[in-house]
Amino acid sequence: MSPLELPPSVDNVDFASLPWNLNLPSQHVYLHLTTTTDWSEEEKFLQELESSVFSYQDRPLPLTPATTSLNYGTTLWEGLKAYRVDDLKAVVFRPDQNYARMWAGAHEMCLPMPSKRLFLRAVQLAVQKNAHLLPPVGDGMKLYVRPMLLGSGQQLGLYPSPQVSFLVYVSPTGNHFASATAGLNLHLETRRARASRGGMGSTKCAGNYAVALKPLMDAKKHGFHDNVFLELETLPEKDGHGIEQAVLQELSAANVFVVLRTGEIVTPSLDRGTILPGVTRRSVVELIEAFADELQPFMAKSTENPDVRVTVSTRDITVGELAHATEFFATGTAAEVVPVARVATSPDDHFSSVDVTFPHGADLPGGPVTAKLLDMLREAMKGMRGADGGPCNGWLRDPLASPEDFCA
Numbered sequence: 001m002s003p004l005e006l007p008p009s010v011d012n013v014d015f016a017s018l019p020w021n022l023n024l025p026s027q028h029v030y031l032h033l034t035t036t037t038d039w040s041e042e043e044k045f046l047q048e049l050e051s052s053v054f055s056y057q058d059r060p061l062p063l064t065p066a067t068t069s070l071n072y073g074t075t076l077w078e079g080l081k082a083y084r085v086d087d088l089k090a091v092v093f094r095p096d097q098n099y100a101r102m103w104a105g106a107h108e109m110c111l112p113m114p115s116k117r118l119f120l121r122a123v124q125l126a127v128q129k130n131a132h133l134l135p136p137v138g139d140g141m142k143l144y145v146r147p148m149l150l151g152s153g154q155q156l157g158l159y160p161s162p163q164v165s166f167l168v169y170v171s172p173t174g175n176h177f178a179s180a181t182a183g184l185n186l187h188l189e190t191r192r193a194r195a196s197r198g199g200m201g202s203t204k205c206a207g208n209y210a211v212a213l214k215p216l217m218d219a220k221k222h223g224f225h226d227n228v229f230l231e232l233e234t235l236p237e238k239d240g241h242g243i244e245q246a247v248l249q250e251l252s253a254a255n256v257f258v259v260l261r262t263g264e265i266v267t268p269s270l271d272r273g274t275i276l277p278g279v280t281r282r283s284v285v286e287l288i289e290a291f292a293d294e295l296q297p298f299m300a301k302s303t304e305n306p307d308v309r310v311t312v313s314t315r316d317i318t319v320g321e322l323a324h325a326t327e328f329f330a331t332g333t334a335a336e337v338v339p340v341a342r343v344a345t346s347p348d349d350h351f352s353s354v355d356v357t358f359p360h361g362a363d364l365p366g367g368p369v370t371a372k373l374l375d376m377l378r379e380a381m382k383g384m385r386g387a388d389g390g391p392c393n394g395w396l397r398d399p400l401a402s403p404e405d406f407c408a
Contacts, residue, residue: 076204231247270314280377
């Protein structure tokens with residue numbers, strides 16, 4: 001078989017039922033490059049990449065107790081997806097945006113960043129080498145691709161790592177919230193912060209997920225799916241009075257959007273530096289901007305106002321504004337677009353009491369606007385909204401194309 005032909009999906013795997021986890025690790029390989037200086041010798045590393053493909057069994061990642069990333073958390077990662085659009089064609093969704101975000105994060109964590117060409121070629125090779133694990137055509141199923149950049153050198157002191165590794169691994173997965181049978185039930189977290197101004201909240205580093213883990217487990221004990229985090233500096237200091245002015249951030253691993261009765265669709269601003277600049281978030285904003293007129297009848301149904309005008313904003317949004325929302329949804333590479341049914345504080349939260357149920361959040365795929373945006377996103381993912389230089393042009397890359405075309 002030609003290496004440029006897409007193989008069929010591996011037999012005897014129920015891809016639709018795969019959890020959001022590392023699935024079938026014995027059947028996939030990962031890429032691993034290391035440098036002790038920088039990545040400036042691009043051609044050399046591109047040549048090395050072809051042979052730097054390893055199985056989990058044959059080449060576990062070599063780490064020592066003094067590895068910089070283990071001691072000081074210098075680990076960045078990205079999440080993107082590859083999927084089939086038909087039996088003979090697969091695509092990768094907006095990998096250039098993942099490169100841009102990792103580049104910004106690498107600067108913040110004092111890690112030399114591979115070139116865009118090297119990054120994209122590694123993603124392309126990872127998909128090609130694991131193409132048998134691309135699920136069959138179907139909504140929500142994907143080959144999740146995770147590039148990583150980490151300080152892999154050995155040292156005791158707090159300095160930039162003397163060695164850096166770049167890796168790309170994969171896993172076939174379903175939807176992140178596949179277990180949800182209705183809109184999400186979210187906990188409003190008033191005690192613990194995911195991120196604060198001046199920190200690393202806008203960098204996709206491992207620490208952002210470590211800090212969210214214990215609050216997530218606690219929220220699930222109370223029956224919630226996830227947390228909505230707040231800018232804690234905007235909370236009242238002594239009691240819950242004034243919590244309406246607190247500013248929303250995002251979930252543990254997904255951005256949020258609020259659909260207001262005015263026709264405004266709002267997602268929290270990136271200006272505070274505490275929100276991850278999600279690729280799906282950006283894509284949804286661009287879809288709303290480009291197709292506001294097409295969304296209008298769905299907004300009219302959501303708000304029960306036939307004359308409503310659709311707008312999109314990236315700005316601070318407060319807890320109090322949730323009372324004026326008809327829909328609330330989360331976005332992410334894994335989640336795509338998922339409706340929210342309710343946002344509430346937990347029963348043992350003595351600081352404040354909030355309980356907001358959204359008129360259109362109870363059922364999947366969500367209210368009129370949420371469901372339409374999910375359709376639009378999936379159409380863009382299939383190339384149905386990017387032809388002829390349209391607003392989604394350039395969002396998809398063919399992993400079976402030549403390296404020059406894929407990395408352009």
